[in-house]
Amino acid sequence: MLSNIRIILVQTFHPGNIGAAARAMKTMGLSELVLVNPRQFPDPEATRLAAGAEDLVEDARVVDSLAEAVSDCVQVVGASARLRSLPLPHFDEPDAMARELVEHAAHDPVALVFGRERFGLTNDEIALCSHQVSIPANPDYGILNLSQAVQVLAYEAFTAWRRRPDSGYRPTLPAEERQPSRKQLAYFHEHLSQVMHRSGFITQPHAHTEAHLHTLFARAQPSRRELSLLRGLLASFERHLPRK
Template sequence: MLSNIQIVLVQTFHPGNIGAAARAMKTMGLSRLILVAPRRFPDDEATAMAAGATDVLENARVVDTLDEAVGECVSVIGASARLRNMPLPHFCEPDEMAEHVMTQAASAPVALVFGRERFGLTNEEIQCCTHQMTLPAAPDYPILNLAQAVQVCAHELFTVWRKNPENQYSAPAPVQSTRPTQQQLQAFLQHLDHTLEDAGFHNQPHSRTLERLHAFYIRAQPSKKELSLLRGMLSAFSTPRDNGPSNK
């Protein structure tokens, strides 16, 4: 299950933080690191801060966009130091996040996404996620260093894994995930937007109508079969009906 967990760092500014995050990952059994448009990588500072976790750096995947990083994941947790006014499921306790992630990781890839050192993830990037997460901290200074945030989350994940004795002695039997990937879910949401636009549905930006609709379907967590059914329904709405020959 640990091998199905991806740590995604978005536009990391200081390469030393990439190395420190890699070290935090390796100490907790995580190995899949994805970097979205890092400022400098590879870099000697990253290697020095990795302190023995150079294999995590060497195997890290570098991509241009967050969509590319999380496209195959069935659950994407976006970490943020501040609450966003977005109607997405939210974890405020890291142990609850870890239980959810480990359950999903038993059958499919899952991602934890961390933003830039200076201002974290943008609202658009949070919308690429299925969940939000805020780590509890002192209210007068609730901002963790990037590598510290990765370490806290990695420790919680490892704790859940360690407390299940079966995980330590044998790999769990393969299970086919029924959850759609983020790529499949985003394709459905785009299909929904286009169908509503073609039907003359009036989007009200100030009410964040489409954003709330997206969040509704994300919270519903449809299965692959249910998502396929919904897409078939949208296609039916877009197909002109043939009423047969006129009797007139």
């Protein structure tokens, strides 16, 4: 579904903005970048500012006209900082736009179109769109950099996609950030109990201290990394305790 969402940049002046836009796209799972008559491309600055999204820059498709870039799309949304005289349907809220865009992207290609850095899209280019969208911003200073605008709308599209029941989206956590297993927790509590008894912190056989600490760590829900840190702390304490 995300592969059907196309980002189109029209006559980009600064090649670095192409790389920055590619980076914004990749963080949101988008991969299809189309460039309409960029001033300078390929360019080392585009690759440099991609910062990990060089593959999107290398695979970017360059075309001669916006009409060519959107010819197979069923919905084309032009990003505009201001309303034009053309009576196109207009999304005042990017999240509403994104939900509709993703709905169409489930079956057919769609596009988000971004204009030139200085003056955006022309009326003729907006006429090739099916919809417009604006990004709400400070009325006294609503100017967004090209890549920032791409990031905002790409985020909305990604959010609309991941909230769909059929997206199958599951955030991937590094192993050390995941919750510890019951066995790992049991080893930790056993280690903690040994240190408390050997240090003399617990002197009464029926004290409730251990139960309270079990409850405390259950509320805290330490990750595997944090549990490993705590066990390292206990091991450090143990080295200073007298041997039995």
